[in-house]
Amino acid sequence: MVLIVSHILLCWHSVRSNSKIMFLLAILSGLLLILAGGEVESLALAASRALYLPALLTVMAILRVAATRSKIVSTAAHFLVTQSPSRRFALLASGSHIFGILLNLGGIQLLLTIALAQRNRLAPTHDIGEVQGQRITNAVLRGFGATILWSPMGLAINMLIPMMPSIDYISYLPYGLGLTVIFFVLGWIFDRLENTVHPTFVPPTHEGAGLAMVALLGLVLSITGLSAVSEALIGIPLRAAILIVIPLVAVLWVLLTERQPFSNSLTSLAREGFKALPDSTSEICLIGASAFLGFTVVEILPDDHLRKLFESVSISPGAVGCIVILLMTAAGQLGLSPMVSALVCTGAIISSGIDVPDLILMIAVMCGWSGTMLISPFASPLAIAVALTGKPAHEVGLKWNGSFVVCYYLVIMIVLLIAGAMT
Numbered sequence: 001m002v003l004i005v006s007h008i009l010l011c012w013h014s015v016r017s018n019s020k021i022m023f024l025l026a027i028l029s030g031l032l033l034i035l036a037g038g039e040v041e042s043l044a045l046a047a048s049r050a051l052y053l054p055a056l057l058t059v060m061a062i063l064r065v066a067a068t069r070s071k072i073v074s075t076a077a078h079f080l081v082t083q084s085p086s087r088r089f090a091l092l093a094s095g096s097h098i099f100g101i102l103l104n105l106g107g108i109q110l111l112l113t114i115a116l117a118q119r120n121r122l123a124p125t126h127d128i129g130e131v132q133g134q135r136i137t138n139a140v141l142r143g144f145g146a147t148i149l150w151s152p153m154g155l156a157i158n159m160l161i162p163m164m165p166s167i168d169y170i171s172y173l174p175y176g177l178g179l180t181v182i183f184f185v186l187g188w189i190f191d192r193l194e195n196t197v198h199p200t201f202v203p204p205t206h207e208g209a210g211l212a213m214v215a216l217l218g219l220v221l222s223i224t225g226l227s228a229v230s231e232a233l234i235g236i237p238l239r240a241a242i243l244i245v246i247p248l249v250a251v252l253w254v255l256l257t258e259r260q261p262f263s264n265s266l267t268s269l270a271r272e273g274f275k276a277l278p279d280s281t282s283e284i285c286l287i288g289a290s291a292f293l294g295f296t297v298v299e300i301l302p303d304d305h306l307r308k309l310f311e312s313v314s315i316s317p318g319a320v321g322c323i324v325i326l327l328m329t330a331a332g333q334l335g336l337s338p339m340v341s342a343l344v345c346t347g348a349i350i351s352s353g354i355d356v357p358d359l360i361l362m363i364a365v366m367c368g369w370s371g372t373m374l375i376s377p378f379a380s381p382l383a384i385a386v387a388l389t390g391k392p393a394h395e396v397g398l399k400w401n402g403s404f405v406v407c408y409y410l411v412i413m414i415v416l417l418i419a420g421a422m423t
Contacts, residue, residue: 046295079209081115096143150176294343318420321364328368332376
């Protein structure tokens with residue numbers, strides 16, 4: 001913890017304003033916890049849970065450097081963005097999904113930048129270009145949003161699973177993949193229903209594009225598989241295995257994709273990875289501080305009052321899940337990070353002893369998080385899309401994706417209500 005805080009303070013001049021505000025709020029929440037009579041052990045537990053996320057971002061920075069050094073990423077990106085309208089959503093969303101897992105926000109920034117530049121060059125009219133820009137942006141955002149639902153390298157999984165004693169990543173994975181399928185299918189349906197035009201378009205050929213996509217998919221699957229095997233066979237907890245596997249796979253990727261001597265590749269990877277860390281300081285600060293803020297707020301909340309409140313209204317576990325989705329979405333519109341609202345909702349329900357199965361709670365939080373990322377004007381993916389498209393946040397968010405998110409919520413809420421009635 002001391003090393004991470006020291007790193008943030010040393011790079012304070014380059015930390016973005018929103019990260020600085022969140023860092024100061026996190027410190028304030030810790031002080032309030034102590035003043036409210038909280039135990040030092042609770043503060044230490046919140047810090048230890050929150051510090052895992054900066055550690056994950058650090059090793060992901062190494063993976064991001066290793067991946068972007070290769071021409072494979074550029075080949076795959078250009079292949080994805082130069083597709084006919086009938087294939088565009090499926091390929092762009094799938095590509096955004098893979099790029100989002102490997103490169104995080106850098107993945108959607110890369111794809112959107114290339115795709116919108118391609119749109120500007122090839123659109124025959126302004127109106128057609130506007131429609132294409134909307135469909136491209138929606139596909140990239142929806143593909144990225146689905147990563148939250150299952151990725152073992154994602155912040156959501158690594159933050160929430162440790163809070164729920166009755167489930168682990170392997171037992172949750174089938175449900176996460178099911179949510180991802182629902183997310184993609186609904187996204188594709190809405191893409192087809194939107195008012196589109198169909199100009200004649202012949203996709204250019206991209207030599208090696210298929211192999212590039214397979215290689216990137218293999219990179220994602222190898223990290224997931226090796227981490228799961230490490231937990232199952234060796235007994236290393238998945239969260240710890242992820243931190244070990246990612247750097248090893250990054251080194252292996254450099255070894256397989258670069259032709260220069262391995263010692264030179266390894267040296268340059270270490271040098272570029274070290275240089276990339278200051279660029280990630282704002283992200284590390286924001287994520288770590290948001291997590292700490294969420295964990296400390298949970299400790300401050302009055303558990304007994306919350307339990308009595310839910311017992312007095314006597315609602316089903318499925319209904320509680322629906323309320324969580326709506327609360328997270330409303331909080332996102334008011335400027336609260338989905339990470340903080342997810343932690344507060346999850347922690348409040350678990351610590352107050354409300355009778356909600358962990359799996360129902362997990363699905364509800366994941367649903368609310370992934371939906372909020374698409375429509376909250378304060379969400380980072382939407383901010384990137386707004387900057388690159390030049391459109392206002394309410395247009396890219398609520399106007400372009402609002403109907404999709406509402407439909408997605410309705411489907412998941414029906415599932416939650418049915419599951420809650422069966423428990």
